[in-house]
């Protein structure tokens with residue numbers, strides 16, 4: 097009975113959400129610059145009767161929207177992302193994440209008077225770079241929330257993701273410019289320090305824990321071939337299954353850079369240029385609830401857990417509150433995430449039909465928590 101009601105209510109929102117998601121595809125905004133979609137979401141939520149805290153935690157495109165049934169009960173939060181990627185737009189499909197969270201919050205609001213409690217929608221900017229969820233997890237956003245629920249498009253249906261812990265580290269080397277041919281002996285070459293950092297790292301790779309991933313680029317490496325570079329910069333991401341391994345790999349990478357800097361005669365400084373992400377922690381009981389709901393709404397081919405790959409700021413959330421981060425199948429073809437093809441697929445009917453079923457499962461899972469205190473204590 098409730099499943100039929102959820103189905104109908106979710107379906108009714110689909111044309112509006114398709115229009116919004118397609119508009120986002122046409123107007124991609126980078127992390128922490130998602131002003132247009134932020135304004136649209138805040139306006140919509142206010143019209144729907146949500147109490148909206150704008151520029152939440154001092155982040156310009158972050159919000160917390162709450163709808164209170166006025167009856168005592170539990171609190172369920174849905175999460176929306178809306179940042180795009182440079183050059184390829186919504187190649188990670190965050191336009192679909194945005195509208196799935198929004199629809200789930202609106203439909204839960206429509207059902208909440210029966211069961212009591214509150215529904216929250218969190219607008220979480222900059223997942224691809226400086227994840228606002230990290231601040232949210234650190235600053236107590238989830239202290240009054242019982243479960244957090246979101247989804248992400250991908251190649252297959254999964255009830256939960258595995259994700260890697262990650263940190264972002266940047267090395268800047270300072271040397272001395274000189275004429276590269278007339279007085280090379282007066283120069284100190286900062287680019288050498290960068291190149292040797294990569295060489296030291298590549299030698300270390302043979303001995304790295306097998307789940308480790310270190311990948312980097314050179315962001316500055318000199319300005320002209322006849323000037324000895326006095327400044328060179330390299331950025332790396334370090335990832336592994338657990339935070340402790342990331343810490344170990346980071347220290348080894350720093351030693352690679354220190355050795356390279358000493359050899360080149362440069363000075364080195366370190367900058368953590370983005371926030372560190374935790375691995376994703378699966379709550380088994382909550383995921384079972386979602387998994388059964390997903391099957392009931394027609395996602396029969398859903399698998400329980402995706403093997404670990406990539407990193408998510410939802411990882412940090414999962415360490416402070418039971419969290420669902422499901423994956424739904426975007427296309428009948430296998431697509432590469434962070435590609436233009438992936439972005440185009442977010443426009444398809446296939447993607448929307450798959451998302452519609454997923455949103456039903458998100459709503460039903462939230463509804464189950466709101467309706468049963470016993471279930472929540474099992475989850476916790």
Ligand SMILES: [Zn+2]
Pocket residue numbers: 188224434
């Ligand atoms: Zn991405």
Ligand SMILES: [Zn+2]
Pocket residue numbers: 188189190223248
């Ligand atoms: Zn993503």
